Amino acid sequence: MKTHYTRPLDLRSGRVDMNHGAGGRATAQLVAELFARAFDNPWLGQGDDGAVLPAPAPGERLVMATDGHVVSPLFFPGGDIGSLAVHGTVNDLAVMGARPLYLSASFILEEGYPLADLKRIVDSMAAASRAAGVPVVTGDTKVVEQGKGDGVFIATTGIGALPAERSPGGARARPGDVVLVSGSMGDHGMAILAVRESLAFDSEIRSDSAALHGLVEALYAALPAEAIRVLRDPTRGGLATTLNEIARQSGAGMRIEEAAVPVHPQVEAACELLGLDPLYLANEGKLIAVVAPESADAALAALRAHPLGSAAARIGTVVEDAHHFVQLATPLGGQRMLDWLSGEPLPRIC
Amino acid sequence: MKTHYTRPLDLRSGRVDMNHGAGGRATAQLVAELFARAFDNPWLGQGDDGAVLPAPAPGERLVMATDGHVVSPLFFPGGDIGSLAVHGTVNDLAVMGARPLYLSASFILEEGYPLADLKRIVDSMAAASRAAGVPVVTGDTKVVEQGKGDGVFIATTGIGALPAERSPGGARARPGDVVLVSGSMGDHGMAILAVRESLAFDSEIRSDSAALHGLVEALYAALPAEAIRVLRDPTRGGLATTLNEIARQSGAGMRIEEAAVPVHPQVEAACELLGLDPLYLANEGKLIAVVAPESADAALAALRAHPLGSAAARIGTVVEDAHHFVQLATPLGGQRMLDWLSGEPLPRIC
Incomplete structure (x- = not known):
């Protein structure tokens, strides 16, 4: 994929601006240079409005779970909102008895949030996803004005496969x-x-x-x-x-x-x-x-x-x-x- | 299910408070008296951490799409954030060629938001979901302090089934x-x-x-x-x-x-x-x-x-x-x- 950006995303001292959520070139750049790079996997790489995924094995049911993450502070001893978002949704699937298969991530960013901190969160989220063996296959990014959000919110949804014989509840x-x-x-x-x-x-x-x-x-x-x-x-x-x-x-x-x-x-x-x-x-x-x-x-x-x-x-x-x-x-x-x-x-x- | 609440949720003049997102009795009441009632379907009624769902037909692949909704204003001619959240995610699945099957909804509410307006949004979302034939099968609610959000954000994720012969891209x-x-x-x-x-x-x-x-x-x-x-x-x-x-x-x-x-x-x-x-x-x-x-x-x-x-x-x-x-x-x-x-x-x- 050829990029058209005159300069790369400034992940050291840049900040989230309203353009990053407007769906145009700045959004595409944020996705390409931050999210797609961190979460790198073939499904996310499809680059369409969603991800096409293999279905669970015959006889297995689907499990779907969702969580909004608004933890404050965003970084804390033992984790951050990124790793927490992965663990929270993987665990919701796991306690249904399901094998977690796929995650989606929806980011709601506040204008002015440092891109360097966002990168730390996304990298941590990607590391947690890799460690768990559950890829982030699709995502979305929105930006709200300063004072209308709180840095970063992440809503994650997970799909799992539930073997026929399992039915904890x-x-x-x-x-x-x-x-x-x-x-x-x-x-x-x-x-x-x-x-x-x-x-x-x-x-x-x-x-x-x-x-x-x-x-x-x-x-x-x-x-x-x-x-x-x-x-x-x-x-x-x-x-x-x-x-x-x-x-x-x-x-x-x-x-x-x-x-x-x-x-x-x-x-x-x-x-x-x-x-x-x-x-x-x-x-x-x-x-x-x-x-x-x-x-x-x-x-x-x-x-x-x-x-x-x-x-x-x-x-x-x-x-x-x-x-x-x-x-x-x-x-x-x-x-x-x-x-x-x-x-x-x-x-x-x- | 027996309720333990001394009084029903005040959907006329009540407001969202931090308790509604704390995971205790107030959260359970909000879910039971607003969300579960509006979205009423057997999967949501399971009341566990996620929904157990029939898998797509043999030979079909899964499609997963997610969207954060932060539209401002929340109500506009022709719709509101609730109906928009359903349409946005149904459409992401549809343009992948998939038959939309299930939706999840993650609500991030701002403390102080009127419950009556939240009910209008949830009712509109439920009506859009029913009209589309795509149920909201699982959800989550979080509350942030006044000035850390903007009324209501809704992240929706959809699962669809993609017939083998379809592959638009x-x-x-x-x-x-x-x-x-x-x-x-x-x-x-x-x-x-x-x-x-x-x-x-x-x-x-x-x-x-x-x-x-x-x-x-x-x-x-x-x-x-x-x-x-x-x-x-x-x-x-x-x-x-x-x-x-x-x-x-x-x-x-x-x-x-x-x-x-x-x-x-x-x-x-x-x-x-x-x-x-x-x-x-x-x-x-x-x-x-x-x-x-x-x-x-x-x-x-x-x-x-x-x-x-x-x-x-x-x-x-x-x-x-x-x-x-x-x-x-x-x-x-x-x-x-x-x-x-x-x-x-x-x-x-x-």
Whole structure:
């Protein structure tokens, strides 16, 4: 493809301007010199209004998931909006039981945003996409005036293939099932908060942002598909909100052992300082699995054998409860209700 | 599903608040009482992190397209951001030759935006989706602080099924092919500008926003698939930019008869007033088709027989040109180059 631009995009000191979203030559240049170069793959290279893709194997169903990313700040310990956008959507597909196949990315940029920072985000997004093995096959870029956006928003959509025998879902939890988590709770939420509030700790709290599809495949490799009742990634609203969603969908209750829920001491301490509960903080690389009781040991072993699940734990069970409450058994023998997140939200955590 | 909310969402005088994007009970309520009700379909009703969908028929490929919508103002004659978001993505799929199957919608809302206006947008989006027969199967909602967004942004992604025999693409135009348009140029762009600039005309200029997949199917029903070389919807940058893209992709040039390009007199007059060229203004319901010369008459007849193509016209031909220029033959016998859009862009037209 011959380029017609008199000079290359200034990725060192240039800034996003309204032309980059107007659909003309400047848009074409931004796409060619930044996006297409970073995400380089044959589908994106087709250069049409969308991407033509091989369909899933016969017998497989499609899964589609979408996420808008508005995290603030855009860069944080352990990641940035680019890698987070890939992980968030890959994980939505993974917890449906699907093998993630393709991603799309829609960028809404604010006029004046430094192109160098945009390049860092796009490069990070491309690296996360390559590491996950899930290409960004099509995209779109829009620009809004200064003061009508906030640097960079990224909406990602993913397509996955769901094997016939898999059907995890919130409604499938049943009394007696075991609730597992793949690791410590609250790392992502606290990493974002720590940056926002300029909290200084002995060692940095890092986001757990990671792609979970490998961990999910490890679980399916170790268990009968039927034994995997529910998979979820506890993002906004944290573990507490996700467990309440599952309880509502299944019409059952849950009993969770507070002492069994892994939380980094650093996160625990920061939560005490800020008056927050780590069970309501967002995670971006943790899996909740509700599994059949007879498969719980195998599931825990499979999670622990995977690098992203080395701190996996069994945290409770599904119980009969007409009110579908999530009850938390405290270390001192007490009991409290783990309600939905309400009151003070943590905005723009993802 | 039992609801836990003490009072229903106030869709008359309520406003978007940060809680609606925090992932807790307020988000669940917004989804249940606004989005799920408006878009009502079995896939969205699954209520999981994504939608499980039937795959395309055997032999069909997938097509994926995405678009961010940031149009300003959000409501305009002939549509709003909601219907536009559906049409924009349906059209991206249609011009790939695909039958659109599913849409996802990612909403980025600004704190304080009136829920009543959001409901109008969502209802309009749902109506457009139903009219097109393409359901919104999954979605996401985020909220940003006042002054960090602009009311409502919507990123839509579509999945379509591409029959084996279809392969339209910008690279397939070849010298001798005929260039058709399905109707008048510039209506959408001028409708938006007229609202922005508070221009008053004898009769209102309306956006042409419409879903083009029916028109595309009519073309495939009338022509051998092979004869349909390129399909495009000339959105941002208008006809001129789209023709230049096709010229670049195919390595050919184009000769367009200016007098043959349909433009509403109202749009023409407004363009003269504002010093704009209708060939650079966005369209949201118009098709460009490049077809084999022997099929041009049949193609034109098929377009004209469809309600969205009654003003279809043959506007020029693809020619050999090593520089792949788009030349415009003017009514007075002159010739001018129809270059890419550059200079003053029209921001936030879609």
